[in-house]
Amino acid sequence: MTSAVSDIAPDAIINCAAWTDVDGAEEHEAEALVVNGDGPNVLALAGPRLIQVSTDYVFDGNKQGAYVESDPTAPRSAYGRTKLAGELNVLAAGDRHSIVRTAWLFGVDGANFVETMLKLAVDRGAVSVVDDQRGCPTNTAHLAEALLDISLDSGAGGIHHCAGAGETTWFGFAKEIFERTGTPCDLTPTTSDQFVRPAPRPANSVLEATRSDTPILPAWTQGLDDYIEARKTVEEQG
Numbered sequence: 001m002t003s004a005v006s007d008i009a010p011d012a013i014i015n016c017a018a019w020t021d022v023d024g025a026e027e028h029e030a031e032a033l034v035v036n037g038d039g040p041n042v043l044a045l046a047g048p049r050l051i052q053v054s055t056d057y058v059f060d061g062n063k064q065g066a067y068v069e070s071d072p073t074a075p076r077s078a079y080g081r082t083k084l085a086g087e088l089n090v091l092a093a094g095d096r097h098s099i100v101r102t103a104w105l106f107g108v109d110g111a112n113f114v115e116t117m118l119k120l121a122v123d124r125g126a127v128s129v130v131d132d133q134r135g136c137p138t139n140t141a142h143l144a145e146a147l148l149d150i151s152l153d154s155g156a157g158g159i160h161h162c163a164g165a166g167e168t169t170w171f172g173f174a175k176e177i178f179e180r181t182g183t184p185c186d187l188t189p190t191t192s193d194q195f196v197r198p199a200p201r202p203a204n205s206v207l208e209a210t211r212s213d214t215p216i217l218p219a220w221t222q223g224l225d226d227y228i229e230a231r232k233t234v235e236e237q238g
């Protein structure tokens, strides 16, 4: 890895790679730690400035109100613990490196919640979605621009919160997806208790940016509109 970095000699590295199987990490925490904890450490020590993408899952979700950069971390899942280990390794390697916590990503060319909802609407015509987890849906195209901006700002080290502006629940997100795409679907709110998964999720993972040098992303609803346009274009191009 270090020789690859010295061969390419980049100005900065934006590390999006991660073990992202949140449920799978519960039984494979050691393996996830290698990718999410050791990987960023290697990159942070390789020379160039590192922009490390991290997650809202470093928080336990018990806070009333949005999480700011300095709030105490307390991950509830193995995935969150391994991502936090990566953060701590990067911060220990130097304050010129940046941690960018984001959340609830969706983007073209990848599996995501929007595509899952649209497929379920077609396949089943009805879907139940949890209405007791709050967060900030984030269009990856918007996040990518912000990551680039942060990478170009050599003074922007430390922790950033960077997610779609505003907040909603997964149910609220699904409702907007069906309304904005004109997709008929019988949508019912449910609770996390009714939809148990191996890894617990934070009930509140709304991220707020308090730093003036953090790029502010468009509203998540704008992110959704832009995504719907982008996927139409991809479909039209066949």
Ligand SMILES: NC(=O)c1ccc[n+]([C@@H]2O[C@H](COP(=O)([O-])OP(=O)(O)OC[C@H]3O[C@@H](n4cnc5c(N)ncnc54)[C@H](OP(=O)(O)O)[C@@H]3O)[C@@H](O)[C@H]2O)c1
Residues within 6 Å of the ligand: 015, 016, 017, 018, 019, 020, 035, 053, 054, 055, 056, 083, 102, 103, 104, 105, 106, 110
């Ligand atoms: N998805 C979300 O809602 C969300 C929310 C907050 C933060 N994040 C963070 O955002 C980043 C991107 O997430 P994502 O959901 O877009 O992830 P993703 O689609 O699962 O992509 C992860 C990428 O990491 C690569 N990767 C995994 N292990 C690797 C290894 N050992 N060496 C090299 N590459 C490796 C994967 O390559 P292969 O395809 O070849 O396996 C894949 O391209 C991650 O840091 C994640 O923790 C995601």
